[in-house]
Amino acid sequence: MKLKEKHPGKLFVLSGPSGAGKGTICKRLLEETEDLSLSVSMTTRQPRTGEIDGVSYFFTDVETFENHIAGGELLEFAKVYGNYYGTPKRAVLEKLTRGTDVILEIDMQGALKVKENYPDGVFIFILPPSMSELRKRLTGRGTESAEAIELRLGETFKELSYIEKYDYCVVNGVLEEAVARVKAIVIAEHSKVAFTAEELIASYKEEL
Amino acid sequence: MKLKEKHPGKLFVLSGPSGAGKGTICKRLLEETEDLSLSVSMTTRQPRTGEIDGVSYFFTDVETFENHIAGGELLEFAKVYGNYYGTPKRAVLEKLTRGTDVILEIDMQGALKVKENYPDGVFIFILPPSMSELRKRLTGRGTESAEAIELRLGETFKELSYIEKYDYCVVNGVLEEAVARVKAIVIAEHSKVAFTAEELIASYKEEL
Numbered sequence: 001m002k003l004k005e006k007h008p009g010k011l012f013v014l015s016g017p018s019g020a021g022k023g024t025i026c027k028r029l030l031e032e033t034e035d036l037s038l039s040v041s042m043t044t045r046q047p048r049t050g051e052i053d054g055v056s057y058f059f060t061d062v063e064t065f066e067n068h069i070a071g072g073e074l075l076e077f078a079k080v081y082g083n084y085y086g087t088p089k090r091a092v093l094e095k096l097t098r099g100t101d102v103i104l105e106i107d108m109q110g111a112l113k114v115k116e117n118y119p120d121g122v123f124i125f126i127l128p129p130s131m132s133e134l135r136k137r138l139t140g141r142g143t144e145s146a147e148a149i150e151l152r153l154g155e156t157f158k159e160l161s162y163i164e165k166y167d168y169c170v171v172n173g174v175l176e177e178a179v180a181r182v183k184a185i186v187i188a189e190h191s192k193v194a195f196t197a198e199e200l201i202a203s204y205k206e207e208l
Numbered sequence: 209m210k211l212k213e214k215h216p217g218k219l220f221v222l223s224g225p226s227g228a229g230k231g232t233i234c235k236r237l238l239e240e241t242e243d244l245s246l247s248v249s250m251t252t253r254q255p256r257t258g259e260i261d262g263v264s265y266f267f268t269d270v271e272t273f274e275n276h277i278a279g280g281e282l283l284e285f286a287k288v289y290g291n292y293y294g295t296p297k298r299a300v301l302e303k304l305t306r307g308t309d310v311i312l313e314i315d316m317q318g319a320l321k322v323k324e325n326y327p328d329g330v331f332i333f334i335l336p337p338s339m340s341e342l343r344k345r346l347t348g349r350g351t352e353s354a355e356a357i358e359l360r361l362g363e364t365f366k367e368l369s370y371i372e373k374y375d376y377c378v379v380n381g382v383l384e385e386a387v388a389r390v391k392a393i394v395i396a397e398h399s400k401v402a403f404t405a406e407e408l409i410a411s412y413k414e415e416l
Contacts (some may be wrong), residue, residue, distance in 0.1 A: 031360065072396060125401065131415040160409050168399045181399055188396035191376045191389055193333065198375065200335060201368050207339040 007096035010036075010189055011118060012103045014182070015111035016126035017156040019137040025126060026105040028179045033186065037095050040106040042068065045083035058088060076106070076113035087114065101186065108159050115165060119120040122189050123166040124182060129156070129173035215304035217243075218397055220311045222333035222390070223319035225364040227345040233334060234313040236387045241394065241397060245303050247312040250276065253291035263393050265295060284314070284321035289303040293324065311396065316367050323373060333373040337381035341367070400415060 014022045030038055042058040045066050052058045060068075065084045068074050077086030087104060095102045104114065104121075115123055128134035131153055138149045163169060168185050172178040190196065222230045238246055250266040263395050268276075273292045276282050285294030295312060305309045310331075312322065317400050323331055336342035339361060346357045371377060376393050380386040398404065 022275050039225060125405075131412050140224050160412065163401055163405045163409065167395065169401050170399055171408065181277035181395055184392035184395035185399060187389055188376065191378055191393060193371055193374050193377050197333075197371045197377050200379065201371065204339050204365060204368065 007093065007120070009096035009097060009101045010097040010186075010195070011039075011092060011114075011121040012036075012101060012182075012186060012189075013111050013114055013121050013123045013124055014103060014105045015108050015123065015166070017108070017128065017134065017159060018152070019134050019141075020126040020128045021175065021178070022105050022126040022136075024175060025170075025172060025178055025182055026103055029103060029174070029182060029186075032179070033101075033183065035099065036103055036186070039087055041085050041094055042088050043072070043083060043085045045085075058091070067203050075104075076110045076116045078108055081089070085181045091120075112162065112165060122168070122185065124185060125163050125166040125169040126178070127169055127171045129171050166208070180187060215301065215328070216273055216307040217304035217309045218394075218403070219247075219300060219304060219322075219329040220244075220390075220394060220397075221307060221319050221322055221329050222313045222330045222332065222334055223316050223335065223374070225316070225342065225367060226360070228334040228343050229345075229383065229386070230313050230334040232383060233378075233380060233386055233390055234311055236383070239258045239395075241309075241391065243307065244309045244394070247295055247300055247310050248396060249293050250282070250296050251291060251293045253293075258272070265350075266299070274408070283312075283325045284318045288316060302324075302372060306409060316370055320370065320373060330376070330393065333371050333374040333377040334386070335368075335377055335379045337379050341381070377416060 014026050016022050018061060026038070030036060033200060040054065042054075042060055042065065044060060044062050044195060047053065047056070047059050051057065062084065065086065068086065068088065069077060073089050074086040075089050075092060087106070087110075092102050092104075106114065128137065131201060135153060135158065138152065139146070144152070153184060170178050170181045170185075193200055222234050223232050227399065234246070238244060248262065248264075248266055250268055252268060252270050252271065255261065255264070255267050259265065270292065273285075273294065276296065277285060280296050280333065282294040283297050283300060285292060295314070295318075300310050300312075314322065318332060322329060342364065343357060343361060346352060346360065347354070352360070378386050378389045378393075
């Protein structure tokens with residue numbers, strides 16, 4: 001029987017449209033869950049005041065980053081306003097090997113790339129309760145024009161077709177409920193036969 | 209997109225060796241979970257004092273029971289000490305269609321038959337924390353000889369190989385933890401993309 005994954009920790013990828021609240025849920029999970037660690041991104045942008053290397057980001061130069069790309073050492077990466085951002089594979093796998101779960105909050109394109117590179121991850125789609133609520137949240141931020149928001153809503157709806165690539169979807173209407181639901185997913189994933197049974201049976205066998 | 213199962217409720221099958229505590233967990237879940245209903249078995253044995261038809265069991269005669277078998281109307285059945293016991297499919301499906309989850313507590317052989325007849329069910333294996341703890345629990349019942357218990361432990365260990373057929377396994381060491389874990393599985397299963405996404409996307413579409 002070969003049921004167990006090679007890592008005793010699990011990677012949970014939280015994704016979904018902007019305004020769904022994945023960042024807030026992620027923060028709450030990290031505060032309230034033991035043995036759960038945030039994935040730290042690597043970037044070529046300059047550190048801002050108060051940012052700590054290895055905690056906020058792994059700060060690096062373009063050459064090193066591009067070597068990481070070439071060497072397949074990133075679970076995903078993107079270039080935003082001329083700066084690279086990516087998820088270093090080794091840092092994630094080290095935590096998983098130590099038995100710590102890792103949480104990664106990322107946009108939908110990034111999540112799909114992570115899935116290609118680490119299909120053993122658990123992919124959770126965070127959704128707003130309705131399109132009108134999403135419109136309200138985006139408007140409330142005051143960072144985009146009404147037109148830009150309508151365009152974004154149209155894009156978001158199209159992106160929903162990627163939901164089939166995910167394992168779970170959680171509607172973030174009431175934050176407490178959404179957090180509880182993601183916590184339940186974390187617990188359930190640790191109870192999966194494919195994840196845990198082999199070790200259990202081995203322990204019984206030793207006793208007999 | 210055709211993601212959704214045909215039933216808005218889910219069937220949760222709790223199984224595992226005698227002494228693992230599946231009955232206690234099942235009872236607690238029913239007390240503490242809304243929209244969860246116990247599957248009522250059909251039997252040909254005589255009702256005992258206080259047993260209510262349709263609640264304790266569906267009491268029936270041998271001819272009716274055998275017609276149910278012949279008609280494929282049982283998710284599983286067995287004959288114990290000359291009496292038939294089985295799980296009527298229709299009663300389960302009716303609850304699921306109404307959006308009520310159904311829980312079924314059953315031995316391992318029965319669970320595997322249910323899986324053949326209703327693969328959309330969620331199969332949870334309840335395990336004792338160790339073989340020595342299982343021995344202690346069975347001895348504590350005082351219903352079997354030490355020899356019979358050792359035989360049963362050997363059988364149990366063999367039956368553990370069926371664990372691969374299940375979706376989840378939950379170790380019942382501390383009852384509270386085991387109950388919380390099964391509850392988490394129930395919540396997580398309701399968050400599965402395959403279970404819930406189609407309906408969600410339809411509701412967004414209506415808004416656009």
